[in-house]
Amino acid sequence: DAKTTQPPSMDCAEGRAANLPCNHSTISGNEYVYWYRQIHSQGPQYIIHGLKNNETNEMASLIITEDRKSSTLILPHATLRDTAVYYCISSGDYKLSFGAGTTVTVRA
Amino acid sequence: DTGVSQNPRHKITKRGQNVTFRCDPISEHNRLYWYRQTLGQGPEFLTYFQNEAQLEKSRLLSDRFSAERPKGSFSTLEIQRTEQGDSAMYLCASSFRGAMTDTQYFGPGTRLTVL
Numbered sequence: 001d002a003k004t005t006q007p008p009s010m011d012c013a014e015g016r017a018a019n020l021p022c023n024h025s026t027i028s029g030n031e032y033v034y035w036y037r038q039i040h041s042q043g044p045q046y047i048i049h050g051l052k053n054n055e056t057n058e059m060a061s062l063i064i065t066e067d068r069k070s071s072t073l074i075l076p077h078a079t080l081r082d083t084a085v086y087y088c089i090s091s092g093d094y095k096l097s098f099g100a101g102t103t104v105t106v107r108a
Numbered sequence: 109d110t111g112v113s114q115n116p117r118h119k120i121t122k123r124g125q126n127v128t129f130r131c132d133p134i135s136e137h138n139r140l141y142w143y144r145q146t147l148g149q150g151p152e153f154l155t156y157f158q159n160e161a162q163l164e165k166s167r168l169l170s171d172r173f174s175a176e177r178p179k180g181s182f183s184t185l186e187i188q189r190t191e192q193g194d195s196a197m198y199l200c201a202s203s204f205r206g207a208m209t210d211t212q213y214f215g216p217g218t219r220l221t222v223l
Contacts, residue, residue, distance in 0.1 A: 034211070036214075041197075041219075042216060042217070043112075043199050043201075043214035043215050043216045043217045044151065044199070044201075044214045045214070046211055046212070046213055046214075049211060085150075087150060094139065094141070094156050094163070094164065094210075095153045095156075095164070096141075096143075096151070096153065096201075096212060097153070098150030098151045098152070099150055100149070100150060101150055
């Protein structure tokens with residue numbers, strides 16, 4: 001079962017930053033926070049992950065609160081191609097437990 | 109650098125037939141995972157291998173399902189006597205289990221339709 005909570009949907013304007021929240025209040029000390037996204041009919045695409053420090057890569061930034069109970073994925077300049085279902089997952093080992101994710105729609 | 113590949117991409121079969129899917133992981137990845145995804149749901153874990161050893165099987169993996177990774181490289185997932193409830197997207201992922209995290213990278217999936 002998924003151990004994270006995400007809003008079911010959100011809209012974002014093209015060119016603006018998209019901030020996707022995730023609650024993981026029961027996260028264990030050795031569990032990482034992973035973000036994936038899935039564009040319709042494709043396999044999930046890895047975006048970023050972190051343990052307790054904020055992380056940034058070419059796709060996004062991940063901000064994790066100091067108590068590690070929540071995090072925010074930031075897409076700095078959303079494009080229409082960023083429309084997808086975004087999954088936040090906490091995992092310490094082999095199994096990724098996907099919830100329903102957040103359906104993000106980027107509008108022109 | 110090629111990613112995870114899966115074949116076939118689509119499979120339509122009649123109820124009661126056997127089907128087999130293949131997954132080729134990213135080169136040098138020692139872990140391989142199978143997930144199943146039904147319409148409107150997130151992927152669900154089925155099983156995983158470390159090298160050629162199958163280390164974990166979900167209760168979702170009934171006796172009709174069998175997975176192999178004979179030489180620690182590619183893997184096959186076979187479903188015997190398919191049922192309409194087996195219709196789903198079957199996803200394969202691979203990772204390298206190192207000292208820190210092992211990030212899973214997914215293939216495009218095989219969409220199975222059982223008529």
